Amino acid sequence: MKIFNILLSAFRALQRNKMRSFLTMLGIIIGVGAVIAMLAIGQGAEYSVKEQIAALGTNVLMVFPGAQQQAGVRTAAGSATTLTEDDALAIARECPAVQYISPGAFAGGQVIAGNLNWSTAIQGVGSDYLEIRQWPIEYGDFFTDQDVKAAAKVCILGKTVADNLFPESSPVEQTIRIRNVPFKVVGVLTRKGQNAMGQDQDDIIIAPYTTVIRRLSHWPNLRFVLISATSLRDMPVAQKQITDLLRMRHKIQAFDADDFTIRNQTDLAATATATTDILTILLASIASVSLLVGGIGIMNIMLVSVTERTREIGIRMSIGARSRDILTQFLIEALVLSLLGGIVGIILGIAGSSIISSIAKWPTIVTAFSIILSFGFSIAIGIFFGFYPARKAAMLNPIDALRYE
């Protein structure tokens, strides 16, 4: 039998049984599409968490008040009152491996500029904050050490806040009121975009921590201290120096636990990775279930059609088809279905991923691995269950195939 004839027979058979062909393809489409979308979400989460950690800046250490918990999760910020401004200043003074340091405070509230208002978070930091975070100013200036010491009522705006409060004009030199306290805007930050959790990092106002503590939060201690080490290599040294210094200052006995927590990027990465790992496992299980369901769908439809197809095979053999003619035809049918279904599945998976991305504001990454995995698995099932019953039938005596019920 000529290859063209085989192809023609296969296409005719598929077209003749549109419903069966469609259902088989549907199984493959769902399997492939779901796996690609699921894995894209998982990969996206992992990627953005890493991205976010990198965005903190290099060589960054964070000191939080409160003891470290067993599972590696720190207690809620502010649950301990052990981190003071003096601690921060002492670290800056006495730890040679520390390059920059910024004490940190928080406040939230309503911000008014003219007749516009906006609700946002206010972060109180030191004058070296932007160095540590490596976050440039778009225009205007950052506040000075002088402003910090004087608890000056100055602030810089994140891009989102600036866009919302000053849609027309430049905010620099304008006055805004945060919880009724007037602040002078001195600069606007460059846009940073969303973080892994979908939060807008530009929806923020940054002011001297002294001002935030005294005017806004009325909470005397620090929520965190952001530190950068002199180099990546010096990170462990810096961490040791800070630990020793704080233990001494807090008069902690030799065998007692720290009453503060130091985190570096590796720790953050480990915590974040642990979270995304759970997510990935979860998504992978959902994906493998859909792959399995898709596979069972393919299997079912193929097996159900065996009776009809066995008689068809009997008829074909009775008029002169050889076993190998039958096998090639069925193989091609299965291949065509699997490939078409697989391609549609890939397209659907990629489209689905980007829809999820835009609706849930969640980054998704489609990897070659997920495509190959799902495509390969579905096609293997499609071909096996399309081909195997046909092979069995083709080995029968024609009369037995004709009589098959």
Add this chain to the structure above:
Amino acid sequence: MIAEHQSEPAGDGGSLIQIEHLVKTYQLGEFEVHALRGVSVRVSKGEFVAIMGASGSGKSTFMNILGCLDKPTKGSYVLEGIDVGKLSRDELAAIRNKKIGFVFQGFNLLSRTTAFENVELPLFYGPASNKERKAKAIEAIERVGLGERIHHYPNQLSGGQQQRVAIARALVNDPSIILADEPTGNLDSRTSVEVMGIFQELNNNGITVILVTHEPDIADFAKRHIVFRDGKIRTDRTNTSPKVASEAIKEMPLIGADEEEAA
């Protein structure tokens, strides 16, 4: 009118089919079913044979072996000088494709496949080119008088029309023999005679026809009668004056054919 059949002595080359001591035993668990218990027969080119016999006497079993759809347990089958028992599966397929046209009681057409596509099917498994295939399929369909129904599906055709499609499929590859197992079993008597007319016409053009039937009326159109009983040939006679279908049909009323004919 009916005389004992003489096995043609006129040279072995004249025998199209030469069957010796054919035995077919089915194994059903503990039981053995002896469907054929030693059948020997010769059929020459151009014959028109009707095989009759009680239900279960082995007619279909015999036909399936003749058609190379099944293999005998014992015995030899020589078709046009070829010992079929020694052939591989693929060689048997080639014989079914080129030399034999099989017509079944239940038609065995591919469903959801037009008359035309059913008829061209055997040519897919041979060397015919696209053009040849189409031309031959159209010719075969016209030969059985279904030119107008060429693109109809089996479920849009009457039983008689479906059987004509099956006959067209059987003859599309110019076979030496047409084998038909109760081809009129599912048809009314008028349609049966029409179908017999087609077989007679093919036979007049040199194609050997062997058919199984339960109805003596149908067997009357054949030139030779073989009767099976218990897996053996009971009688084998020449019908010296076969009826002619084209004439018989003229005497048949058009409507309610069955009842009025019986009256």
